[in-house]
Amino acid sequence: MKTPDRARVETDDETPATTVEELAPLYRQMLAIRRLEEASAKAYSQGKIGGFLHLIIGQEAVCTGAIAALKPEDYVVATYREHGHAYAKGVAARPIMAELYGKKTGLVKGLGGSMHLFDRATNFLGGYGIVGGHVPIAAGAAFASKYRGDGRVTLCFFGEGASTIGGFAEGLSLAALWKLPVVLICENNQYSMGTPLYRSLAVEDVSMRALAHGMPRDRFDGDDVIKVKRRIAEAVERARETSEPSLVEVITYRFRGHSMSDPGLYRTKDEVEEWRRRDPLTRSRARLTELGMAEDKLAALEDDVKAEIEDAVRFAEESPPADDYHSYVEKV
Numbered sequence: 001m002k003t004p005d006r007a008r009v010e011t012d013d014e015t016p017a018t019t020v021e022e023l024a025p026l027y028r029q030m031l032a033i034r035r036l037e038e039a040s041a042k043a044y045s046q047g048k049i050g051g052f053l054h055l056i057i058g059q060e061a062v063c064t065g066a067i068a069a070l071k072p073e074d075y076v077v078a079t080y081r082e083h084g085h086a087y088a089k090g091v092a093a094r095p096i097m098a099e100l101y102g103k104k105t106g107l108v109k110g111l112g113g114s115m116h117l118f119d120r121a122t123n124f125l126g127g128y129g130i131v132g133g134h135v136p137i138a139a140g141a142a143f144a145s146k147y148r149g150d151g152r153v154t155l156c157f158f159g160e161g162a163s164t165i166g167g168f169a170e171g172l173s174l175a176a177l178w179k180l181p182v183v184l185i186c187e188n189n190q191y192s193m194g195t196p197l198y199r200s201l202a203v204e205d206v207s208m209r210a211l212a213h214g215m216p217r218d219r220f221d222g223d224d225v226i227k228v229k230r231r232i233a234e235a236v237e238r239a240r241e242t243s244e245p246s247l248v249e250v251i252t253y254r255f256r257g258h259s260m261s262d263p264g265l266y267r268t269k270d271e272v273e274e275w276r277r278r279d280p281l282t283r284s285r286a287r288l289t290e291l292g293m294a295e296d297k298l299a300a301l302e303d304d305v306k307a308e309i310e311d312a313v314r315f316a317e318e319s320p321p322a323d324d325y326h327s328y329v330e331k332v
Ligand SMILES: Cc1ncc(C[n+]2csc(CCOP(=O)(O)OP(=O)(O)O)c2C)c(N)n1
Pocket: 081, 129, 130, 131, 132, 158, 159, 160, 161, 162, 163, 165, 189, 191, 192, 193, 258
């Protein structure tokens, strides 16, 4: 396979107005997600975490900004690359890390692992390993909200690779037909495992699929967490007020391989470097400085995140292993 020269997506540097009060908590959340992912990568390479591990490093602004547009009672449905989405929805670092370690104190008692986080308390409805298979599940959650009239909105995250899958087409079709309060968010990180999007999509603009269903669409790059929040908020409010679904495509980039076993040889160092220069964390930190947040305040925030993630790792390491699945099932 020929290595592409560069990812073929246009990006812009639009930065909406914001304040330290709004941006600092979002920067903190993105940083915690990154540190959580880095700590899990380390534990994985030490053999302490098994199975698959898909990291979101580089894409943090998408889940953080989008979920910031929600109310606590709203639902989130995500893929196997979902640790950050769970954290942004309010799940604490401790049960996430313990779940990755397969420990009894994990979010789903250590029986699910990395791809199967789920939490009723924060309305985080998973964590799904079947590419695109969760889009109809999100449509179902939104159908339940409409049926009950509870005013909740569902966000469904998936990659551009998922847009080639039957489940995506079915979920999109039903959401449009039944006018379900769901926002379908394509996190277009430009690779589906090792396949660049232009080798798998005849039309690279995934948001165009909305047109066939008479559904509102949006498409923008996702390095600026405030921009993501503002644009997703428009779709969320539309869903809440008129029960109209939307398809939103956010252009992003993962800095590491598809999963821990992927050295990412299908892309050039220059391409990765180019995207690293757009790092959403560096960008938010610089913005905070520009807005007047003092360096010692930023350093304190960063120390606090470091302590939170170190505590989560310690908690996971010291927790007892999960029950054997069969003995667990016998007990319930
Ligand atoms: C139905 C199905 N087919 C294939 C796979 C194997 N698989 C896992 S992730 C992946 C790539 C998906 O890419 P994309 O939807 O762009 O999401 P990303 O991993 O880039 O976030 C594939 C093919 C799967 N899990 N499920």
